[in-house]
Amino acid sequence: METKRNQKKPQTTKVNKEQNLKPRFRRQFTPNYKAAGGLSLDPNSITVPDMSLTVAELLKNHSRGMHSPINSEQGEYFDTEIPRFDDIVEEQEYKEKLAEIIKNTAKKIKDDKEKKQKEAADLLNQQNNPAPNRDASSMGHVPQPQTSNNEE
Numbered sequence: 001m002e003t004k005r006n007q008k009k010p011q012t013t014k015v016n017k018e019q020n021l022k023p024r025f026r027r028q029f030t031p032n033y034k035a036a037g038g039l040s041l042d043p044n045s046i047t048v049p050d051m052s053l054t055v056a057e058l059l060k061n062h063s064r065g066m067h068s069p070i071n072s073e074q075g076e077y078f079d080t081e082i083p084r085f086d087d088i089v090e091e092q093e094y095k096e097k098l099a100e101i102i103k104n105t106a107k108k109i110k111d112d113k114e115k116k117q118k119e120a121a122d123l124l125n126q127q128n129n130p131a132p133n134r135d136a137s138s139m140g141h142v143p144q145p146q147t148s149n150n151e152e
Helices: 014-021 055-063 088-128
Strands: none
């Protein structure tokens, strides 16, 4: 009868021991750690000496209407005015109006695409099947032989 004491322990091979010794995470304290390159900065600076302003100077300039040369990003909304709603009902009505505009625009785009496809198909059919030579006999009109007046 085998007890826990008498049971044979699984032998670990040298490979398993080496795998267990390998670090799972690389840290700066790991013996073979090679740091990542990091971020390399551009040596050329666009900073101009003595161009800094304190917060107090910025506030003074702003209150006097002297704006700084720093550009701030402004949104460009073109022709569409963004409405402000006082009531949730107005917002819902505006949302429905926009949904209708989107629906109409999508329909117009679809119709335009279908029209272009139809025109392209017609053009392709005309190129593949050119119209036959139409002369007077094919149009149902047969010219009559002319009689000369000299024979009378």
